[in-house]
Amino acid sequence: MSDDTGPPAIPVVCPECGTRTSVPFPDVEATVERHNEERHGGETVAAVDPDVFDRLADYVAADLGLLDERDEG
Numbered sequence: 001m002s003d004d005t006g007p008p009a010i011p012v013v014c015p016e017c018g019t020r021t022s023v024p025f026p027d028v029e030a031t032v033e034r035h036n037e038e039r040h041g042g043e044t045v046a047a048v049d050p051d052v053f054d055r056l057a058d059y060v061a062a063d064l065g066l067l068d069e070r071d072e073g
């Protein structure tokens, strides 16, 4: 009963608050920004879990088609 059609949930961690939240990929940037603004005066404290950051990068790259590198002119 797993629904895999939606965007992946990205873990967002805040070391200062000691919180870890899963946020749908499209909301990650807004969520992190809002948290840092409301809780940390705009400082970049909360961020995407570094462990999944690589996979996230892959996902974004694949989404943009950047993995299909072409070197033809």
Ligand SMILES: [Zn+2]
Residues within 6 Å of the ligand: 014, 015, 016, 017, 018, 035, 039, 040, 045, 046
């Ligand atoms: Zn925080």
